[in-house]
Ligand code: NAD
């Protein structure tokens with residue numbers, strides 16, 4: 001009978017990660033565009049756990065349901081399969097605008113679409129913000145500096161970008177998107193925040209990201225030689241994804257409206273990276289995901305350990321699918 005069926009449903013109810021209870025006054029309705037992607041899904045986790053209502057809008061070009069599946073059905077969570085190149089009509093208080101392919105193989109796959117997403121898509125999101133008077137944080141990139149003549153780049157450096165080069169669809173798309181943000185701010189008094197994000201790594205990053213961290217981890221896990229280009233003495237910095245998420249939320253809360261660089265200032269040589277990754281994977285390290293949520297800057301060894309565990313799972317998952 002009905003009562004028995006309802007009690008079965010109750011028992012089978014999914015368990016969700018723990019979320020804080022917020023009263024009506026503190027609870028915000030937050031839109032995350034690109035929320036099924038690498039960075040977006042970690043941001044969604046943080047916002048959900050703080051007790052907010054989160055709506056994810058994603059066209060699943062590079063995003064995956066797997067990244068957010070643990071929230072589907074939760075009363076504070078909503079997922080909309082939608083392409084931001086088309087207008088969107090919803091009611092929200094805050095918008096984190098992350099939708100855009102981010103790694104070179106993805107954004108070069110369809111350069112015109114990358115441009116449409118960053119221009120038309122950003123106009124749609126700013127238009128939405130204007131209608132509902134929401135604050136918008138735009139996820140820009142260090143790539144707005146192009147091939148910089150200044151190191152490190154401060155926010156007042158204007159960049160050195162080739163408008164017709166192979167990366168132009170992304171670099172110029174993001175530059176126009178920043179211009180759009182400040183034009184809407186001047187003209188319509190829209191409250192904007194602009195984060196210029198530098199290299200980020202962590203679980204849920206793409207297998208074919210093509211950058212040095214994922215390349216080295218995948219090569220090492222598959223017992224292949226690590227491909228060090230050149231002398232390996234060139235340096236890079238990488239921030240762990242939870243540090244970026246903390247930075248994005250802090251910027252959203254702040255009153256600072258000019259662009260802000262978000263990255264890890266600690267540089268390592270490519271040789272160092274290769275060495276460290278070989279050492280960790282050689283030792284078959286043990287992992288512990290819980291500390292990801294601490295408020296401190298994540299030490300590189302922890303970050304690499306968690307990322308390696310993720311890539312190991314992904315490889316096993318891919319293998320199981322192959323054998324199936
Ligand atoms: P990602 O590719 O994992 O996530 C992007 C998400 O946007 C995906 O879920 C994708 O499906 C979605 N998307 C793309 N086009 C869309 C469209 N037209 N409509 C709706 N959804 C769309 O990339 P990521 O690394 O999570 O990057 C997130 C944001 O941060 C991007 O804007 C990126 O430019 C920026 N960023 C990331 C890095 C980094 O190192 N990861 C560095 C600088 C800037």
Ligand code: UDP
Pocket residue numbers: 210211212213215216227228229230234236270
């Ligand atoms: N690199 C490398 N082996 C790889 C990938 C990259 O030695 O398999 C080097 C590359 O030459 C560059 C640095 O690592 O000096 C970072 O490259 P990446 O592609 O990660 O990003 P970039 O910062 O150059 O866009």
